[in-house]
Amino acid sequence: MDLECSPLALPFPEMPEIDGVRLRVARAGYKDWDRADLTFAELAPGTTLAGVFTKSACASSEVELGRQQVKAGTARALIVNAGNSNAFTGYRGREAVDAIQRQVAEALDCMPGDVVVSSTGVIGVPLPKDKAHAGIEAAQRAEDCDWEKVANAISTTDTFPKGAHASAMLGETRGELVGIIKGSGMIAPDMATMLGYVFTDADVAPGFLQEALERANAETFSCITVDGDTSTSDTVLAFATGKAGNARIENWNGPGADAFAAALADVCRRLAQLVVRDGEGASKFITVRVAGAADKESARRVGLAIANSPLVKTAIAGEDANWGRVVMAVGKAGEPADRDRLSIAFGGIWTARDGGPVEDYDEAPVAEHLKGRDIDLAVDLGIGEGRATIWTCDLTHGYISINADYRS
Amino acid sequence: MDLECSPLALPFPEMPEIDGVRLRVARAGYKDWDRADLTFAELAPGTTLAGVFTKSACASSEVELGRQQVKAGTARALIVNAGNSNAFTGYRGREAVDAIQRQVAEALDCMPGDVVVSSTGVIGVPLPKDKAHAGIEAAQRAEDCDWEKVANAISTTDTFPKGAHASAMLGETRGELVGIIKGSGMIAPDMATMLGYVFTDADVAPGFLQEALERANAETFSCITVDGDTSTSDTVLAFATGKAGNARIENWNGPGADAFAAALADVCRRLAQLVVRDGEGASKFITVRVAGAADKESARRVGLAIANSPLVKTAIAGEDANWGRVVMAVGKAGEPADRDRLSIAFGGIWTARDGGPVEDYDEAPVAEHLKGRDIDLAVDLGIGEGRATIWTCDLTHGYISINADYRS
Numbered sequence: 117m118d119l120e121c122s123p124l125a126l127p128f129p130e131m132p133e134i135d136g137v138r139l140r141v142a143r144a145g146y147k148d149w150d151r152a153d154l155t156f157a158e159l160a161p162g163t164t165l166a167g168v169f170t171k172s173a174c175a176s177s178e179v180e181l182g183r184q185q186v187k188a189g190t191a192r193a194l195i196v197n198a199g200n201s202n203a204f205t206g207y208r209g210r211e212a213v214d215a216i217q218r219q220v221a222e223a224l225d226c227m228p229g230d231v232v233v234s235s236t237g238v239i240g241v242p243l244p245k246d247k248a249h250a251g252i253e254a255a256q257r258a259e260d261c262d263w264e265k266v267a268n269a270i271s272t273t274d275t276f277p278k279g280a281h282a283s284a285m286l287g288e289t290r291g292e293l294v295g296i297i298k299g300s301g302m303i304a305p306d307m308a309t310m311l312g313y314v315f316t317d318a319d320v321a322p323g324f325l326q327e328a329l330e331r332a333n334a335e336t337f338s339c340i341t342v343d344g345d346t347s348t349s350d351t352v353l354a355f356a357t358g359k360a361g362n363a364r365i366e367n368w369n370g371p372g373a374d375a376f377a378a379a380l381a382d383v384c385r386r387l388a389q390l391v392v393r394d395g396e397g398a399s400k401f402i403t404v405r406v407a408g409a410a411d412k413e414s415a416r417r418v419g420l421a422i423a424n425s426p427l428v429k430t431a432i433a434g435e436d437a438n439w440g441r442v443v444m445a446v447g448k449a450g451e452p453a454d455r456d457r458l459s460i461a462f463g464g465i466w467t468a469r470d471g472g473p474v475e476d477y478d479e480a481p482v483a484e485h486l487k488g489r490d491i492d493l494a495v496d497l498g499i500g501e502g503r504a505t506i507w508t509c510d511l512t513h514g515y516i517s518i519n520a521d522y523r524s
Numbered sequence: 525m526d527l528e529c530s531p532l533a534l535p536f537p538e539m540p541e542i543d544g545v546r547l548r549v550a551r552a553g554y555k556d557w558d559r560a561d562l563t564f565a566e567l568a569p570g571t572t573l574a575g576v577f578t579k580s581a582c583a584s585s586e587v588e589l590g591r592q593q594v595k596a597g598t599a600r601a602l603i604v605n606a607g608n609s610n611a612f613t614g615y616r617g618r619e620a621v622d623a624i625q626r627q628v629a630e631a632l633d634c635m636p637g638d639v640v641v642s643s644t645g646v647i648g649v650p651l652p653k654d655k656a657h658a659g660i661e662a663a664q665r666a667e668d669c670d671w672e673k674v675a676n677a678i679s680t681t682d683t684f685p686k687g688a689h690a691s692a693m694l695g696e697t698r699g700e701l702v703g704i705i706k707g708s709g710m711i712a713p714d715m716a717t718m719l720g721y722v723f724t725d726a727d728v729a730p731g732f733l734q735e736a737l738e739r740a741n742a743e744t745f746s747c748i749t750v751d752g753d754t755s756t757s758d759t760v761l762a763f764a765t766g767k768a769g770n771a772r773i774e775n776w777n778g779p780g781a782d783a784f785a786a787a788l789a790d791v792c793r794r795l796a797q798l799v800v801r802d803g804e805g806a807s808k809f810i811t812v813r814v815a816g817a818a819d820k821e822s823a824r825r826v827g828l829a830i831a832n833s834p835l836v837k838t839a840i841a842g843e844d845a846n847w848g849r850v851v852m853a854v855g856k857a858g859e860p861a862d863r864d865r866l867s868i869a870f871g872g873i874w875t876a877r878d879g880g881p882v883e884d885y886d887e888a889p890v891a892e893h894l895k896g897r898d899i900d901l902a903v904d905l906g907i908g909e910g911r912a913t914i915w916t917c918d919l920t921h922g923y924i925s926i927n928a929d930y931r932s
Contacts, residue, residue: 173855519834519838520919
């Protein structure tokens with residue numbers, strides 16, 4: 117099935133090369149598509165590693181391995197296989213990953229444990245070792261390529277390549293951060309895993325890199341939802357080559373620590389939003405802003421309850437300012453709320469306030485706002501100081517067509 | 525919008541009159557529909573009451589009142605308003621309920637607190653007192669009617685009337701139980717509340733009636749889902765008139781206690797399944813059976829994660845035995861699971877076993893099963909003894925059409 121480009125797509129940004137990162141792609145032929153599907157990112161010795169992973173209880177071998185590698189905190193290469201997730205394949209899946217690690221380690225003269233592997237695509241079929249082997253050899257012969265080519269090579273059913281860039285002053289030194297990501301909900305017959313990678317030339321200790329990534333993740337990737345479903349392979353990794361030559365950032369007191377963390381969060385936020393913009397069947401990008409909750413985490417849960425509600429998502433698809441459905445979603449979130457203090461606004465215009473409809477509510481500007489592509493939905497629970505912002509998309513016939521009409 | 529009758533509808537069953545219950549309906553005209561929308565069920569003195577309610581943190585005034593009345597444990601009348609939920613209407617909504625209670629109490633010479641009121645329909649608009657008043661007067665002048673008429677009068681966007689009947693031997697005495705219910709997901713612009721009522725002529729102490737209803741609820745209404753959304757007004761009430769003349773059932777050791785509880789659970793199960801059968805856009809009735817979970821509640825949560833997953837629901841709509849999506853849903857449930865012990869079957873045929881696809885899996889009989897209207901999906905987590913059964917429906921273009929294409 118050829119998918120049309122999402123109407124919410126953004127153009128791929130200009131992104132600089134990152135010193136210490138060498139990018140090559142090749143065609144391993146995991147599926148019968150005619151494009152590169154294997155990425156080989158070679159990383160300078162001394163590159164540090166951090167990662168966050170799916171909370172799924174049925175995580176893939178790659179995720180289990182990645183969790184161990186993040187503890188070690190170093191990496192010399194990243195291999196991404198697109199077209200086969202190698203998930204739910206038992207020991208044979210693990211063998212395929214071992215073989216990739218050994219082959220790449222031999223080529224780079226490094227430890228197999230420093231070769232990070234991600235796979236995305238169809239599940240239940242062990243990754244074919246011969247195709248992976250030939251693909252890696254082809255990548256070694258290939259010319260270096262740019263970020264957009266890599267963003268395409270890691271994709272499965274994405275309708276556009278996704279990247280984001282930021283820079284940060286680390287003391288006197290400028291550090292660059294670039295990120296790429298793939299994922300667009302979960303598409304049959306694949307499990308459309310979200311795989312994201314951020315590369316920086318900054319010199320960052322693995323402990324701090326992990327802390328900064330976890331903090332960024334909490335406010336970005338943990339705050340998006342397309343359909344509430346979670347892949348068994350979701351992974352976001354950060355690699356820091358140290359080539360910028362800044363004084364190594366060891367903790368939050370180090371020079372540039374805050375600037376680096378802010379730039380990392382910025383890249384993560386933009387990558388996360390791009391995933392939503394490629395949500396299956398999405399026609400509107402929705403920002404759900406929750407205020408007045410008991411605390412931050414409670415605000416996030418209320419926001420996700422709203423953003424995951426099929427009734428809220430279909431109402432917005434239908435350009436209907438149906439605040440009753442928002443009341444319902446707040447009520448079912450299982451978080452502290454008070455019906456008589458709840459207020460709801462679309463596009464900055466309050467439609468319900470303190471537990472009841474606004475008396476002289478003028479629907480015209482709200483209706484106009486809902487006709488747009490970017491929808492703003494604000495909820496004030498009126499009981500505390502907790503705030504959160506969640507990003508999601510609407511639920512349309514397109515989602516059903518992609519997920520039900522298409523047979524594997 | 526005229527909705528076509530659900531393809532999963534069942535005919536309304538033969539249901540006996542219940543001694544001590546007098547049924548009348550009238551047209552209050554809460555909406556501009558041309559049918560009865562107010563139900564007046566008069567209950568014999570001494571009728572006992574039990575109830576379970578939505579867990580929504582934004583519950584309606586009627587729900588708050590109902591919780592108090594259940595503590596008192598007696599009722600003389602039930603009034604159901606269809607077309608206006610009176611939810612999110614502040615003190616004015618509460619005033620409308622007060623007025624109904626006083627009017628009915630005067631007519632029946634009872635306490636206002638013994639008049640139970642439910643409302644369902646559009647939210648944010650206080651129930652019009654004048655219409656309620658005239659509707660109750662019209663009901664008092666109306667002829668007695670049967671259960672099917674009442675099942676229709678309590679409906680909003682339901683596409684067929686729903687009832688269930690069972691009987692139980694209470695010692696030497698036969699007791700009858702009949703139930704009616706409305707609800708079909710939550711339809712714009714209404715909040716399609718689930719309202720269910722069970723009436724019995726058995727003599728049951730309120731404490732035991734409440735315990736039996738809560739036990740039945742845990743395995744029936746708590747085990748269905750259409751879209752994971754929860755109304756602010758969901759209510760199930762049980763009324764026992766005591767006219768059968770059995771020895772009052774006070775506790776689980778009383779004669780007929782087990783038989784009564786089993787019959788009540790049977791009626792509740794059938795009512796719950798009927799709500800699923802009227803799920804918005806439903807084309808298939810899905811039974812999700814979970815076994816091998818850590819415990820019963822864990823099994824129920826895993827079952828609901830599967831049943832609420834848009835990807836599982838769309839796969840079944842597309843008649844695709846996509847067990848990868850079931851793995852995903854199990855993984856995201858947040859319950860104990862082990863990828864390498866997980867088994868999945870459609871229509872009794874195992875497609876994946878102990879963490880991997882079944883080797884010589886024959887898709888033909890599975891594909892045949894998925895073409896049917898009643899789909900059986902079994903999951904064995906392989907780690908414990910916990911079991912649960914969940915009922916749901918598929919997710920189709922019909923759901924999107926009803927919820928997005930229709931404007932309020």
